[in-house]
Amino acid sequence: MTASDNTQSMLISLEKVEKWYGAFHALKDINLTVRKGEKIVLCGPSGSGKSTLIRCINVLETIEGGRITVGGRVLDGSSKAVDAIRREVGMVFQSFNLFTHMTVLQNCALAPMRVRGMSRAEAETLARKYLERVRILDQADKYPAQLSGGQQQRVAIARALCLEPKIMLFDEPTSALDPEMVKEVLDTMISLARDGMTMICVTHEMGFARQVADRVIFMASGEIIEEAEPDVFFTSPKHERTKTFLGEILAHH
Amino acid sequence: MGPIGANEFLFILQGLKWTALLAIIGFIGGGVFGILIAVTRVSKSAAARAIAAAYIGLFQGTPLLMQLFVVYYGVALVGINVSAWLAVAIAFTLHASAFLGEIWRGSIQAVPKGQTEAANALGLHYVSRMKDVILPQALKISMPATIGFLVQLIKGTSLAAIVGFIELARAGQIISNQTYRPLLVFGIVGTIYFIICWPLSHFGTALEKRMAKAAR
Amino acid sequence: MNYQFDFGAVFERAPELLWATLGTFGLAFAGMALALVIGVVGVIGRTSPNKIVRAPVIAFVEIVRNTPFLVQIFYIYFALPLMGIRLNPTATAIIALGINGGAYAIEIIRGGVESIGKGQVEAGYALGLHKADVFRLIVLKPALRAIYPSLTSQFIMLTLTTSVCTSIAAYELTSAAQRIESDTFRSFEVYFLVTGIYLVISTVMMGIFALISRRYFSYPTR
Ligand SMILES: Nc1ncnc2c1ncn2[C@@H]1O[C@H](COP(=O)(O)OP(=O)(O)OP(=O)(O)O)[C@@H](O)[C@H]1O
Ligand SMILES: [Mg+2]
Numbered sequence: 102m103t104a105s106d107n108t109q110s111m112l113i114s115l116e117k118v119e120k121w122y123g124a125f126h127a128l129k130d131i132n133l134t135v136r137k138g139e140k141i142v143l144c145g146p147s148g149s150g151k152s153t154l155i156r157c158i159n160v161l162e163t164i165e166g167g168r169i170t171v172g173g174r175v176l177d178g179s180s181k182a183v184d185a186i187r188r189e190v191g192m193v194f195q196s197f198n199l200f201t202h203m204t205v206l207q208n209c210a211l212a213p214m215r216v217r218g219m220s221r222a223e224a225e226t227l228a229r230k231y232l233e234r235v236r237i238l239d240q241a242d243k244y245p246a247q248l249s250g251g252q253q254q255r256v257a258i259a260r261a262l263c264l265e266p267k268i269m270l271f272d273e274p275t276s277a278l279d280p281e282m283v284k285e286v287l288d289t290m291i292s293l294a295r296d297g298m299t300m301i302c303v304t305h306e307m308g309f310a311r312q313v314a315d316r317v318i319f320m321a322s323g324e325i326i327e328e329a330e331p332d333v334f335f336t337s338p339k340h341e342r343t344k345t346f347l348g349e350i351l352a353h354h
Numbered sequence: 355m356g357p358i359g360a361n362e363f364l365f366i367l368q369g370l371k372w373t374a375l376l377a378i379i380g381f382i383g384g385g386v387f388g389i390l391i392a393v394t395r396v397s398k399s400a401a402a403r404a405i406a407a408a409y410i411g412l413f414q415g416t417p418l419l420m421q422l423f424v425v426y427y428g429v430a431l432v433g434i435n436v437s438a439w440l441a442v443a444i445a446f447t448l449h450a451s452a453f454l455g456e457i458w459r460g461s462i463q464a465v466p467k468g469q470t471e472a473a474n475a476l477g478l479h480y481v482s483r484m485k486d487v488i489l490p491q492a493l494k495i496s497m498p499a500t501i502g503f504l505v506q507l508i509k510g511t512s513l514a515a516i517v518g519f520i521e522l523a524r525a526g527q528i529i530s531n532q533t534y535r536p537l538l539v540f541g542i543v544g545t546i547y548f549i550i551c552w553p554l555s556h557f558g559t560a561l562e563k564r565m566a567k568a569a570r
Numbered sequence: 571m572n573y574q575f576d577f578g579a580v581f582e583r584a585p586e587l588l589w590a591t592l593g594t595f596g597l598a599f600a601g602m603a604l605a606l607v608i609g610v611v612g613v614i615g616r617t618s619p620n621k622i623v624r625a626p627v628i629a630f631v632e633i634v635r636n637t638p639f640l641v642q643i644f645y646i647y648f649a650l651p652l653m654g655i656r657l658n659p660t661a662t663a664i665i666a667l668g669i670n671g672g673a674y675a676i677e678i679i680r681g682g683v684e685s686i687g688k689g690q691v692e693a694g695y696a697l698g699l700h701k702a703d704v705f706r707l708i709v710l711k712p713a714l715r716a717i718y719p720s721l722t723s724q725f726i727m728l729t730l731t732t733s734v735c736t737s738i739a740a741y742e743l744t745s746a747a748q749r750i751e752s753d754t755f756r757s758f759e760v761y762f763l764v765t766g767i768y769l770v771i772s773t774v775m776m777g778i779f780a781l782i783s784r785r786y787f788s789y790p791t792r
Binding site: 196257264 | 687689690692693694695696697698699700703707708711712715789790791
């Protein structure tokens with residue numbers, strides 16, 4: 102692979118990223134590149150900065166140092182760049198964050214209309230397509246509060262897909278769910294991965310990581326400690342902290 | 355245009371005296387009757403509750419200015435030779451009793467049910483249960499809203515000006531007409547109201563915040 | 571008490587009272603509309619991270635809420651012409667009502683906005699919406715639902731406050747009452763009757779507000 106191939110297929114790059122919350126150093130010298138179609142699983146103990154990292158990618162947090170590039174566009178703090186990047190990046194939150202006053206269909210049609218400038222009819226057709234994709238089209242006219250957690254999270258995935266993003270970010274999408282609902286959301290994510298979506302998933306679902314991840318990244322205290330293919334990561338982790346963490350996680354599951 | 359000298363200023367301060375007096379009388383008189391209204395509003399008798407509710411609804415559903423007019427002319431009809439001052443004071447007392455009654459009704463009902471049950475279990479009779487157990491707690495709960503209403507009442511006394519009673523606002527109007535400096539005069543009058551009301555409002559909100567925190 | 575009540579003289583003026591009632595409704599609704607606009611715009615300033623934007627809004631709210639409406643309306647009545655704005659008393663009254671109601675609306679709406687979870691706002695940003703759209707499409711409606719009870723009771727208060735607009739001779743019910751009083755000398759009868767009209771107005775408004783609430787805010791939340 103030549104250098105130019107490399108930059109062309111590179112979708113996200115973080116170079117020397119530093120993030121502070123006041124006096125608290127939340128991200129320390131983060132370097133990470135994600136190529137088109139790659140699936141990254143991000144794990145690590147609570148407070149290690151996983152959410153912060155992916156939130157920086159779609160500018161829900163601003164960074165104090167380093168450089169983030171998404172789809173060839175440098176995040177330079179201009180609102181143009183912010184718009185362009187958010188347009189390319191879909192995000193799914195731990196707590197779904199569906200808009201409570203809108204139906205499922207309205208939730209999904211909002212961004213296509215407001216951000217992509219579609220007509221209502223076009224937007225709703227698109228919304229139905231992605232609701233179908235996450236197999237929840239039959240609930241289109243319900244309000245979020247009328248759905249189960251797993252259903253809500255699948256709607257949230259459909260809503261993000263309606264942006265037709267190049268990259269999907271997931272921040273612990275299954276950890277607020279009752280155990281019996283985890284599978285339906287993971288299945289949806291797996292099928293997305295099969296279709297070639299570029300994904301960064303913060304999750305502790307190690308089965309999912311083994312199945313779809315190209316790389317697993319382990320973070321602790323704001324740093325990337327270890328980065329490896331799943332086989333290597335789970336069978337022969339290099340660092341002590343990774344081993345401890347894996348021990349704890351696997352004991353739980 | 356005339357100057358605003360010491361005389362004009364003194365006249366305005368005279369008005370302030372009546373504003374303060376009206377507010378104090380309305381608040382105290384309204385407080386006394388308000389407790390009655392509140393207690394009636396939560397009494398066992400459905401008829402009594404309905405009457406209290408109608409009384410509150412009447413005063414909360416009509417303009418204070420109309421209440422002033424009706425009481426003012428209504429009192430005159432009764433025939434006794436009452437001064438304008440007494441008529442206005444009666445009107446504010448009635449007005450305040452309805453609003454305070456409603457505020458305190460809410461507070462009485464906000465006292466946890468267990469308190470009534472505990473008082474009952476101790477064998478306290480109705481008066482003692484209310485006076486010693488429920489009302490003191492309700493009073494505390496109601497403090498922010500009560501102070502909020504006091505501010506409303508102080509501002510409300512300005513409407514006595516429209517009935518012709520010379521308090522702070524009317525004094526301002528008179529001086530404004532004499533000196534042709536309405537912005538300056540109403541600026542001064544507004545500032546005086548602000549100096550009285552703002553600290554009260556501030557105290558009320560601070561209390562509310564503190565109580566919200568304590569509840570958590 | 572040997573006073574002879576005579577409502578007849580007042581009833582003769584019924585058409586005038588009816589028109590004035592419409593005037594009161596007009597003042598009230600125009601005032602509310604303006605208050606709502608001031609409230610929505612003001613709350614954006616009130617919640618701004620920039621202190622220079624926030625401070626004047628706070629000052630505005632505190633001044634309006636801690637001075638009587640009567641003084642405010644006089645001040646505005648005299649101030650507008652000096653600013654080169656010549657309006658009739660009724661238009662002036664609408665502005666005064668809007669400003670007064672707006673200050674309360676800012677604080678009420680702020681409470682509502684603060685009750686909306688951070689996650690809702692972030693989800694909006696993550697979908698690429700801009701700040702104004704996030705506010706208008708995502709925050710506003712749930713916030714309105716949260717503040718609806720206090721906002722509507724504030725509106726009823728504003729409606730009752732329109733009676734003070736008689737002090738600048740705006741076209742509304744109380745000035746009609748005062749006019750009829752000075753013609754007929756039936757003070758008690760006029761004010762008694764007009765008080766009744768106000769009671770009907772506020773009761774009707776409460777009914778309308780309840781109806782709106784059922785239509786507009788009926789989406790389920792857990
Ligand atoms: N807005 C904020 N202000 C101050 N500190 C923050 C803020 N957000 C996060 N932090 C801190 O930054 C650190 C990293 O937080 P982050 O949410 O990224 O952790 P995480 O790895 O996602 O943890 P979890 O598994 O609990 O979600 C934590 O110590 C947290 O307390
Ligand atoms: Mg997190």
